[in-house]
Amino acid sequence: MSYNSDDYLKLVDSVASWNNNTAQYLAHLWISSYQGDQQNRYSKPMPWIGMYIALASLFCIIAMVADLLHGFRRKTLWFPCKYFTLNSASLTVIAVAIKLPMDLSTLMPSYMDQATKLGSLGFMCTMMSNLLPSLATMDSKELIPNVISLAVLVITLVVNICIQLNTGALFYHVVDDGAGFDLHGYVKSLPSYVPDRHNRFTAAIYVGMLLMLLTIYVCSALAILKSKQILESKYQATHDKAINDQYLQQEGELTVEMLKQHVRYYWIMAGTGSSQFMVTCSVTTSASAVICASSVVLHILLLLFYVENLWDYKSDYKWSMPVILIIQFFGIIVGTISPLSRCFSAFIFKVSMKRFQNHIKITKVESYWTEKLYDWKQSSIPFPSSSRNCKIVMVNLKIIILNICIGFQMTVVVACKIIAVVTFFVVICVFYCIRCWKWLKAMFCTVPREKPERHLSGYVLQLQDDIEFANRTLKGMLKSVNHLIQKAEKRQPKNLMKLLAESRGFDGVEKFDSHRVQPLLSEEYLNCWSLSLVTLTSIAMSLPNIQKNKVDWLVSGVSEGLVYVRLVEECLNATDNHVSIQKAAKTLWVEVEVYHKWLGHKLPKHKPKVNTPGYILQWLRDTAKNKANEVESQDDNSIYKFICANSMYRITETILLSYHENIDEISQEELFAELSSMIADIFAACLTNLPQVIAMKCHQNAIEKREASVQAAAQLLGETTQIINSLQVRELPRLNPDELAFIDKWRAYLHYKKNHE
Known part of the structure; x- marks a missing residue:
């Protein structure tokens, strides 16, 4: 039974008058009982805190699994970090997930409790191994703060574990020596807390692993800062080679085959020059995978050692x-897949197995x-004092510190290479098993061997030029991009293609807006592709006698087409004047497509007085004029x-x-067709x-965005293959390539051609 504080005070007061040792003993006993009861009340929320830890762990696992699925789907078996990345949000969730080993005061009396707490350390090692490639996705402004934040978290965790190693808050378990009471109510014996040496040793190993992983993070961050500069210079040189390629220098339009070849070039450049791929193929990643597996x-x-007392x-x-134990154990198992795959890819996919000895030169540390440390060593630092002696001391101190850092960096790299050698023997077994399987497969069935084009190897980007790039990697990359294009070809915009079949030329570009019509204001009026299309579609939707399926087909075709029109405008029409018009068109289309309204007016107009095309056009014209006259302020909504x-x-x-006076002589169906x-x-x-647009999207200045940009270009090429083929048979206006992106340039040319034919 439990008492509240008043009950305890009454009991203490009642025995306070007993002036003997028994009274003092009972008073202390009741006070201790009260404190224990209060402690039990304070610990009631602890199971829900444990569920909070389990939920945070589950979020981390879901992100790691998402990266796994993303890697399998894109056939990138080195599993780039897309969802589980190092940032402030992930660090916050990780801090919650490892709260158990951070807890300094809560005793872990049973083997189950201790195994769960130690398992959180293993879960932290797994998460750090998974997060390592994400360092390459950051620029220097993000990289340094995130690594420092991770270092603070890991050092705090290590310090807390060391404190618990000293205090025994984690590593003592209860041994019941028959505690109980005899018939007279006296205590026979008390339970004892016995230190567990196995857990102390296990915790010490985990601390060493965490410190090694943190060291790997710091060393990788220093290498990334310089490696990106090397890859960037090589990318720019290869980019110049790609744009001067014979395919792009041929006269005439860019055909689909030319574009596919161009996409392949940049796919290889983006893949091999990817900063994450660079980190994946480094020895530090191999070392982190070994630590993770350990x-x-x-x-x-x-868990096997404590299996009998685990629950x-x-x-x-x-x-x-038990919930935390099961979830984090699952996360440890699943989270090991990515680091090990990345470790294997450093050998199987990156380099030829015959050249392994050149890839792992244990005594050599690449520049x-x-x-980066040498750059810092040679750079000057601001001095707070003008004293010459002080400057000498500061410079010498800086040189000594950086020399120590350089020596430590080289030691860590050599150690990582030694650890990476361990994985080589496993890779050798896997490699020869695959080779035996291919040999057996070739005995029973003839499989055509695909050979990548030799000139594609010139688009491979590597930090070390003396490393032979494996042919299987090029084959895999070509297969990946071809699969992506073929998959996108199955998603052709069918409604848009049906709509384009209605076009026989480009006359509509000149007819839809006459030079004789003056703008509502004296300011220069600019057209853009998307706004013209949205306005014409709004007019077509305002015709009430048109069958609904025809209107729906037109809206669907325009909706599909506007996706590509906006890409053209974003890439080629990115001037300030055009951007505001494009933004207005984008906002208006949402209103037209979703609500079937134009600036708040229902399309078609409810119960029009006259159903003639002339009346409908006049109503739209007058409504637009009134809307323009209502605009007084210069806020964004009024401008729109x-x-x-x-x-x-x-x-x-x-x-x-x-149409002049003949507008009412045509039917709504004829106007809709026009x-x-x-x-x-x-x-x-x-x-x-x-x-x-496809050629432009292949190239991206930011190294962190190149893969996504080339992927978007490949998908766009696949989706629009038939459109490009159908339009290339048409004769284009004799305009400069830069002018073809602007509708007003088209209108001026077509108007001039029409009047001078």
Whole structure:
């Protein structure tokens, strides 16, 4: 039974008058009992804190599994970090996931409790091994703060474990020597706390692993800063070679085959020059994988050693301990896949097995490992004092410290190479098993051997030029990009292609907006592809007698086409004046497509007085003019409304002028067909720029974004293959390539051609 504080005080007061040793003993006993009861009340939330730890661990596991699935889906078996990366958010979640070993005061009396707490250290080793390649995705402004934050977390964890090694908060378990009471109520014996030497030794090993991983992080960060500069210089040289390639220098349009070859070049450049791939193929990654695998083995041995007493939990975390143990054990097992695969890829995918001895030169430390430290050593530092003696001391001190750091860096790299040699023997077994399987497969069935084109090896980027790049890697990369393009080809925009079939030329580009129509304001009026398309689609949707399936087909085709139109505008029309118009078109299209409204007006208009095309066009024109006149302020919303209203006014007035008094003699179906034809012509003109967009998206200045950019280019090429082929048979205006991206340049050329034919 339990008492509240008042009950305890009454008991103490009642025996205070007993002036003997028994009274004093009972008073102390009741006070101790009260303190124990209060401690039990304070520890009630602990199981829910344990569930919070389990949930944070689960989030980390989900992110690691997502990276695994992403690697399998893209066939990048070195598993780049896309979801589980080192940043402030992930560090916060990791700090929660390792709260158990951070806890200095909660006793872990049972083997179950101790195994769970030690398992959190193994889970931390696994997470650090998985996070290592993500260092390469950061620039120097992100890299240094994130590594420092991780270092603070790891050092705090190590210090807390060392404190618990000293105090025994973790490593003592309860041994029941028959504690109980005899018939007279006297205590026969008390339970004792016995130190567990096995756990002390296991914890010490985990501390060593964590410090080794932290050292690897620091050394890798120093190498990344310089390695990116080396890869960047090689990328720029290879980029110049790619743009001067014979495929791009041929006269005429860029064909689909030329674009595919161009994408392959940049795919290899982005893949081999990827900063994450660079880190994956380094000896530090191999060493971290060995440490990760060792932590898994250690944790499994620990669980097997305590398997008989594993489900007996006695700490304040209670029933949450087995939940944490199971979740983190699963995370340790699953999280080991990526580091080991990255370790194997450093040999199987990166270099030829025949040249392994050149890849691992144990006595040689490549310059990029220490070059950043040498740069710091040779750089000048600001001095707070003007004293010459002080400057001499500061310079000498800096040189001594950096010499020590350089020596330590070289020692760590050599140690990592020695550790990497251990993995080589495992890789040798895997490699020869694969070779035997291929040999057996070749005996029973003839498999055509694919040979990569020799000239593609010139687009491989490596830190070390003396390393032979494995042919199997080029084959894998070519297979990957070809698969990506073929997969995208199955997602052709069918509605857009049907809409483009309505186009027979580019006449609609000139017809939709007349030079005779004056803008609503005296300012220079600019057109853009997307706003013109959205406005014409809005007019077509305002015709009430058109069958719904035809309107839906037109809206679907325009929706598919606007995706590619925006890509053209973002890549080729990125001027300030055009960007504001493109932004207005994007906002307006959401209103038109989703709500079937134009600036708040329902399309088509409810119960129009007259269903003639002339009346509908006049209503749209007058509504647009009124909207433009209502605009007074210069805020973003008013500017957006004016841009949309101006476009609607000009286009409707142009159509009315083109038909003169005969506008009411045509049917709504005829006007809808005319609008659809103009929309198709504008799409056709705009999408002739797709080859230039694909070529531009292959190249990306930021090294961290190159892979994603080339992937987007490959997908865009696959999706638009048929569109590019269908448009290349048309005769384009005699404009400069830069002018083909602007609709006003098209209109001026077509207008001039029409008047001078």
